[in-house]
Amino acid sequence: SDRATCHGMKVEKKAAKTSREGGASLTIKKKKKTDVPAKAAPAAAPKKKLKRAADASESKPKKQKRAAEPAAPSDLSDTAETADTAAADAGCLTNFRLSEATVAALEARGIQALFPIQSATFDLIFGGDDLIGRAHTGCGKTLAFALPTIERLLGLKKVDRSLPKPCRPLALVLAPTRELAQQVGREFAAVAPTLTCCCVYGGAPIGAQCSELRRGVDVLIGTPGRVKDLMGRSALELCDVLCATLDEADQMLDMGFADDMAEILATCTREDRQTCLFSATLPPWVVKEAPKYMRPSPRVVDLVGDKEKKASSDVRHLAIPSPGPMSARSSTINDVISMYTTSSGRVIVFCQTKAECDDLTNSDALKLEAKCLHGDIPQAVREKTMAAFRSGKFRVLIATDVAARGLDMIVDLVLQAKPPMRQRSLRPDEETYVHRSGRTGRAGRKGICVTLYGPRDREAVEQIERFTKNRFEWLSPPNPKSLVQTAAETASGDAAAVPAAACALFHAAAASLLEAKAGDAVEAVAAALALATSTTEVPPSRSLLTNIDGYLTLHATMRSPVNSPSFVWGALRKVLPAGATDGTENVRSLRLTADGHGAVFDVKEALFAAELEAKMGEIEWLSVCDEMPPLQAPPYGDGGKGGGKGGGK
Template sequence: MSFESLGLAPFLLRALSEQGYETPTAIQEQAIPLALAGRDLLAGAQTGTGKTAAFGLPLLQHLATNSQEVSSGGPRKPRALILTPTRELATQVHDSLRGYSKYLRIPSACIYGGVGMGNQLDILRRGVDLLVACPGRLIDHIERRSIDLSGIEVLVLDEADRMLDMGFLPSIKRILAKLPKQNRQTLLFSATFEESIKQLALEFMRNPEQIQVTPKNTVAELITHRVHPVDGGRKRDLLLHLLAQDSREQTLVFARTKHGSDKLAAFLDKSGIKTAAIHGNKSQGQRLRALADFKAGRVTVLVATDIAARGIDINELPKVINFDLPMVAEDYVHRIGRTGRNGATGEAISLVAQDEVKLLRQIVRLLGRDMDIRDVPGFELQVPIRWGNSAPGKADSDMGDRGVRKTSHARRPHGDAPRHAHAGPKKTGGGRREGGGGAGQARAAQGQGQRRGGGGRSQGSSRAV
C-alpha cells in the first residue's frame, strides 16, 4: 500500500516523498482513511509506530481543504488542538507537522510550561490555526483569556494514557469544557486502553472507530533483552564498564529519581564519558540543550527519568540501559521503545539487584517473552540473588561449559543461545503444559550460576528467573 492510496492530497504526498517516506505503517494504513472521512477515532498504538503522521496528515489536510469561518474582530481562533503529556513530545509533534505542511501556509504554535509566557502570548495574539499544547500551560492561557478554543474543529489527544498517569484528567476535562461539542472530530491515541481511557472516550467522543495495531504492551521484535545481576553497591561500576566497551555508542540510561540521575551523570562525566541528564527539575532550556547534544553526538550518554520514556524521537538509537528498573512494569515498555524502531535492531539491558527481583518478574510476565540473564565477568555477585521458586517459567536445559557467546550482535545462532527467563510455561503440541521439574531445574541452574573459579567457564554464566 502507498500513501497515494490512502487519499492524501498532493501537497502532503510531495512533502512525504521529499522526507523519504514511501510506505505507510500499519497505524497509518488504518487511521488515515477513517480520519479523512471525519470519524472519531480511538487508536491503540505504541510510540515509534508512526502515530504522529497517522493523526497529523489528516488534520493538516482538513485545515488546508476546509475554509475557516471569518470572525469579526480579534485574532483568528485555533481550528485544531493537539494535547500531549510532555514538553518534549509537544515540540516533536510540532516539528513533525511543520515538516509535513511544508507546502501549506498553516500558522501554528507549540505551548508548554517551563518557559516564559511572553513569546507564546505574542504568537497567540497574531492568531494560529494549529495549536500543540501541554494541558497545564494551556489551562494557564485559558485562565488568562489569552486563547479562545471555541473554534476547534479537530482535537487530538496523543498518549492519552500517559496524560492520565501524570494526573492531567482534571485539566483535560476543563479543556474539553471549552471546546465546541458540535461538528468536532476527536482522535485519541493511547498505548493502552485502560478503563479510565474508555470512560473518557465515552464522555466526549461520538461513536468512535476503535483500531489496535499492536497488542497491549508489546515491544519491537528486533529488541534483544538482557539482564545483568549485580550487587547494588556495584551498579555504577558495572554501568561504567558496559559503557566503556564502546564509548562512542549512543546510549539512553534510565534512573528512577531526579537526584539519582544527576549523581549518575556526574559520575559518568568525571569518568570520561560525555554525559548529560534530563528530568523534570531541569529547565526547558536545559532539557532541550541536553537532548540536542545527545542527538548531535556531542554527548554519547543521556541519563533520564521516566519523563523521557515517551516523546523523545531519536533515530537508530542502538541501546537503552535500565540502571534502575521502573516501579511499574508498563514503563519498561515505554523506556525501551526508544530503540529498535523503524526496522532497526536494538538492545535493552537491565542491571538488577536483589531488591528489584519482584519488579523483574513483573516485567517478564508483561512482555510474555524470554529475557537473557547472565553475569558479567569481574562483576559476579558477592551475595547470590535469591530468585525464589515463584519466578515465572523454568530453566532451559543445562548449558554445560559452553558459556555465552559474544553479545555484540543482536541475534545469535540458535544453538548458542543462553538460558532464558521465560514469561510463562510453554505448551507442548498436545496442549499439556511443560512443568514437572521446572522449579527444581531453576534451582539447579541457580546453583550452577553461582559457582566461581573452577573448570573453564568461558564468559560468565546465565540463569533463569
Template sequence: MTTPTDAELSETSAPQAETAEAQQDQGPRFTDLDLDPRILAVVERLGYETPSPIQAQTIPLLSDGRDVVGLAQTGTGKTAAFALPALTHLARTVEAGELGTAPQTLVLAPTRELALQVAEAFTTYAAEIEGLSVLPIYGGAPYGPQLAGLRRGAHVVVGTPGRVIDHLSRGSLDLSEIRHLVLDEADEMLRMGFAEEVDQILQQTPDRKQVALFSATMPQAIRRISAQYLNEPVEVSVKAKTTTSSTIRQRCVQVRHSSKLEALTRIMETEAHDAAIVFVRTRAATEEVANRLSARGFRAAAINGDIPQNLREKTVENLREGRVDVLVATDVAARGLDVERISHVFNYDIPVDTESYVHRIGRTGRAGRSGEAVLFVTPREKRLLRAIEKATRQKVEQMPMPTVSDVNASRMQRFSERITQTLASEDLEDYRDLVSSYVSEHDVPAEEVAAALVSMTQDGRPLLLDDSGPDELVRQAERSLEEERGERRGGSEGRSGGRGRFGERGGSSPVREPGEGNAMYKIALGRRDRVNPGHIVGAIANEAGLNSRQIGSIDIRNTHSLVELPEHLSQDQWEALSKTRIGGELIRLERDTGPHGTGEGHRSRGGRGDRDDRGGRGERPRGHRKGGPREGSRQGGKYDGGKGRGPRRGSDRFGR
C-alpha cells in the first residue's frame, strides 16, 4: 500500500534539473490555493511548498465548483489534485456542524491497490480535521469491516466499482448526499469491463454534484462519459516526465513477494557494489527491510517521513561517508538525494507509476557516472513493468537470479580476501602463539583450530548456503525468462505457440483440446447475462490469484461459458471462486464434462454459493493484459487467451 508521501506531489519529490526547479519556483505555492489551514499544515509538514502542474491547474477549478477532466498519468500528483479541494470543502462542512454520517465524497478506482493508495492519501491529508472518516471498500476483502465502517459513518468512500455495486445492492451504502465524485483512471475502468457498473453508480448519485474525471488517455468512450455526466467540464492536460539516463543499466527479475529479501541479498552478495538504495512503498517496510538486512550482515539503515529531519540528515551523511552501505527508503524520504557512491538502486516494491520509477533510478548514474537499477516484479505486476517500458521507451533487461553456487563462490572469495588482508595488515604474533599453544596442549591439527575460529566469527550463521535441494528462486526467475523467450519466438501467437482457435461446439471450427497442464471449466453465465471475456478474466484472475498466462481460451455461449484454467486448482482457489460473482451473479465454476473436457465433472466446492458472506465481484488486477482481452477487436464472443484477440473490455458505450 502506498502512502501519499510516497507517491503523491511527485513533481517536487525529486527535482529533475535546475530548469525544471526554476519553472516550478515561478508557479503558485500551496498557500496560494485557498486550501483549509489544517490541510495546508499537513502538506507543509510533509515538506511540500510548490504544487505539481496538475495540482496547480486543477485545485483552483475544483475549489470554484467546476467539473474537471484531467488527462494525466499516475505519478503526476493527481490524487492530491482532487483530494485537497474535496477535503477543504469537508473541513468547512465540519466547522458549520453539517457533516452528518452519510458519504459526501466518492472516489471510484479500478483496482484494490489504487483504492487503498487513494484512501491512505485522503487519511493523511485529513489528519488535522477532527471527526472526518475515510473508508476504502474493495473486492477480495471481508464484508464485515466495511459494513461496520459504513454503519459508523464514512464521509469519504474510496471503492472499486464491483464492491460499490455490491454495497448498493445490500443497501449498506447511501449515495444520496454525495457532493464530490471522482473517477480515477477512468480509461482503465472501461478496459477492465466496469462501464455498466460505473453507469449504475453515477445514476444513483444526486444530479447536483461535482465530478472530476482523470484518465491517461481520451478515447471516444471517455468523451461520451464527460458529455453525459459532467457539467461544462474544464479539460486539464499534463504529461509525466519519463526520461531515464542512458548511463543507468535497467534490469528486472521475477520473484514472489515472500522471496524478495532472499533475492535482494543474493544479488547484493554476488554483484560488486558500493552503496545502494532499496526503495519500498511504505514507511513500515523501510524499518522491516533495514532490520532484516542488518541481521544478515549488511550495514543498512531506514529513512522515511516519520524519522526526524536531523536523524535523516545524519543517516544520509553516514551513507556518504561509508558508515552505512544500504539505505532503505520511501520515495519522498529520498527526494533530492545525491550521494556519489550510490552504485545500485533496487526497486524492492515496484512503483505504481512511471514517474516514481524515473525519480528512483535517478539516484544512481548521476553526473555521467554509470549506475545499476534492479526492479523486482511479482507475477501479477507484469503490467506495471510493461507500462514502465512503454513510457520510458526503454526495454528493462530480464536478469537471471544468482544461484546458491554463485552466492557460495562469492562468499568464499570475500572470506579469502579478508584472510589475505588480515595477514598483510595485522600483527598476529600473539594470536599465533595462542593457536600454537592450543595445538600442543590439546593435540589437534592447526586446521581444526582455524575451522573452529571461523565458526566463532560466523556467530552461529553458516558461511555457505545449502545447495542440496531445488533452487526455487532461480526457478521463479527462469520461468519469467522462458515466457519472455516464448513470446519473442511465437510473435503474435503468444504463449499458445500456434494453437488453433477455440471455436463453438457444433460449429465449423473444431474446439481445441486444453493445453498441457490445463483443463476446461464451465461457468453458469453467458451471453444472456451480458458477460464478456474481460469480465471473466478479471474476476477469475483477481479472486483466484491467477495471472493472465494461466487463463487460456474463453468461449462464451448463450447460457454458460467455457474457460481454460490450470488442471489442478488449490482448495483455496476453489473456495475463492465458489464465492466469485460477475455483475452480482455467482459464476458457479465447475469442471467441464463435455467431449473436450477432462471428464472428471469436478464441481467447485461450495459452488452453489450458500454462504452469507460471499466475496464480491471484486476488481480486476492491474496486470492481465498479456494473453487477456484487448480493446479494439471483436470475435463474436470468443477469446483466445494465447493470441490476445478477444473482444475489448467494457461495453461499446458507457451509458444506455
C-alpha cells in the first residue's frame, strides 16, 4: 500500500503500538487507541504559545483530560494546572510523525502542541482509516484532517516524484460555502508550503481554475457545485484521490448536497481511498448515512458526546425578547450591540433570509456601520467584505448562514435576529445554533451569543437550550436609559485613566464649568459625561412588549384569576381618565401573563407621567415592568393591539 511504501513498515508498527495505549476520549468500541505516545515531551511548551491564531483553541481542563487520558485513572483528579501541563506534553509536536518542514511551519505560527481533536485523530488518519470526527467549534478541526493528510502526501510524493499528474489531485476537501473553502485553503497553504493547493468555488473565473488544475495540484479544496462543473468540463479527474474529506459533514450530507456528494465521491475510484468526515454537530442520521460513502465500520472520534454541552462553554448564551417584525427589532439589535461590546468589538448578526439581511443593513435604527454577506452578493464583493471585517475596518457583519460554519475570526458578539429554524419543517434548528454561536468564544477567548425572540419563539429557544445543555440567561432587552448608564460608566472609567499631564490642559475649562454650575462639582462632572456620551436630552422610554419608543410597559397583578383581557381593561378604566383606553394611542398591546393572575400592557409615556406616576404608590396592583414575565401565547393575531371597548383585540 501507499502507507508502507511511503513510510516503511517500521512506522506502521509503531503506529499500531501507539494505537494500543490509552484513548478514553475516542468513541471506538472494538479497539482502543491513544492520541499520542505515552512519553512526555522534554519540557512543556509555554501556555501562550499553545494558542492558534486561526484554527485551534485552548481547551478547558476537562476536555484536555478527555483528549489524552493518562495511563493511571487516579490522574484524573489532578488539579487544572497539572491537567494543562499534561495536555501540553501529550500534544507536543515531537510526539507525532510530522516532517521537519511541517513542524517548522507550525512553530512559525506559534503552534507548539496539537489540540485534543488533532492529537486524537492524527494516527488514525495517518494510518489510512476512514474516520468520523466531532469536536466543539473553534477547537482545530481543520488542522485535524490537514496535518495527517499533508504528511501522507509528502510521503507519497517522495516515492513517486511525477505526482501530481495534470487535472488529478491527490487529496480532496469539500466544504459547503465559498468562505469556508477559502479558509481551509489558507490553512493548507500555510502549513504545507511545498504542496500545491488549489481552491475552487463558484463566482470566481473558472478558466483560471482549469489552468491551475492542468498544471497539477496536490490538494483540491472546493465547493460541490464548482467541483462538478470542473468535472463536467473534463478539467478535473478524481481517480488519484487518496484522501477525501468532507468538512461540516452534516451539512454536506444534507438533502441539498447529498446527490452531489454521491456523484463526486463515486468518481474517487482509487482502491485505497480514505474518507474523513468532520463537524461540530453530528445528528444521528449523519452517523447512519455516512458509511454509505466510506469503507465498512469507519472509526469515530467524538470529543463532544451525548452528555456534554453541545455549544461552547466559553460563550455566554443570552435570550432577549424582541417582538415584532425585523424592522421593529432593529433598535433592539442596535442597543444589544451597544450594551455587550466595546467601541471596537466585532459583531456578527445572523438573519434567516437574504431579504432580512438587506433590510437590517439599511435600517436607520442601526447606527453602526454594517455590511451584509449572503449568497446573492457577487463573489468579489464577498471576499472584500470578509477581508475588511477580519481587519477591523467595520464592526458589524450581517449575514445568513454562509458565515455560520467553520469561519475562524475574532468576534466578540454573535447576535441572532431570530432563533434558527429549519426551512421545510419550521422546527428549531439546534445544529445551526451550535455553529452560529461558535463564531465567538474561539481560541480560548470568551464570547457572548444573544438570541432575540418574539412571543411565539420562546418555545423554540427553550428547545435549543435543552438540546445544547448550555444554560441560557433569560434577560430583558436593554432600554435607552440603561444604555446611557452603561455609557456613562464606561466614560467615567476612561476619564479616570487619563494621565495628569493631559488633565492639566483642561484645568481652566474645568474651572469655568464649575463656576457655571454654581460650584457644584458633581453637576459639572455629570454635564461633562453627558456631553462625552452624546446625551444632551433625556432618552425616551421604550416598551418591553413592542420596542416602541415613548411607551412604558406596566404589569397588572390581580388576586383573582384573570380569564380574559376585558377584566384588566375594566380595572384600568377606574384609574385612568375617561376615554384614555379608547383606541390604541394611549394604552395598547395588552397580553395576559402565564400565571393567570395578571397582564402586561403599554402606556404612553406622557399619559403615565400626567395621570399614573403620582398614583403608583396607591394602586397596589399596578407596577412599572422592569422585566417581562412569562406570557400566555396569543390565541390569534397579537391578541391585544386594540383599545378599550372591553376587548383588547
